[in-house]
Amino acid sequence: MSLQAVLFDMDGTLVDSEAMHFVCWSTLLAPFGVSYLEDEFCQRFSGRPTLEAAIEIKSENNLSVSAEFLAAEKYRLFGEYVKTNLPPLMPFVVQTLKAVKNSGLKMALVTGSATSEAMPILKGLEFYELFDSVVTKDDVITPKPAGDPYLLALKQINIKAENAIAVEDTFTGVSAANNASLRVVAIANSHTKEHDFSKATYCMGNLDEFWQWVQSQL
Known part of the structure; x- marks a missing residue:
């Protein structure tokens, strides 16, 4: 072997990069009045699929938008953020x-x-x-x-x-x-x-x- x-x-x-993912999630969720502590959020969601995280976040905060929308926006925000913030x-x-x-x-x-x-x-x-x-x-x-x-x-x-x-x-x-x-x-x-x-x-x-x-x- x-x-x-x-x-x-x-x-x-x-x-x-986990802190960067957290920044993008925070930016996305702020207009909905939703916030998390970084350590708690990263411990909970690090490594998990974005859509899976979005489903949980939508459910526990009773958000009106779809989990698919949240996931797509998170991908977009991170893709933009990382272009100038490695x-x-x-x-x-x-x-x-x-x-x-x-x-x-x-x-x-x-x-x-x-x-x-x-x-x-x-x-x-x-x-x-x-x-x-x-x-x-x-x-x-x-x-x-x-x-x-x-x-x-x-x-x-x-x-x-x-x-x-x-x-x-x-x-x-x-x-x-x-x-x-x-x-x-x-x-x-x-x-x-x-x-x-x-x-x-x-x-x-x-x-x-x-x-x-x-x-x-x-």
């Missing part, structure tokens, strides 16, 4: 991505974000060309926590699940990797430290620790 590929999540794993990097991201790439392993980016949200980040940070495959929620019918995004990435890079590992930061992401029969490393951040990572293959502190593990597998 040799390691041949690494499949990275994006938000919260490579970039510290998120900060998570620790050891640049070193890890370059090291994995230089090792000869294949790399895929598998995100629950929309293409309009992910591409400005990946291209703005000059990460896009590092990946052999990029899969967003728009590329599949059923996004994370379904395994479909990971299965598509594996198909695109022509690697079997048993020869790859995913890197995630949320319960939703770990579930998606599990559903694709992938090994998965969970690296919690400040917004997801209370998530249930009991189904992760490994729990690690940061990407540098992950790279040290990768080296032991080569």
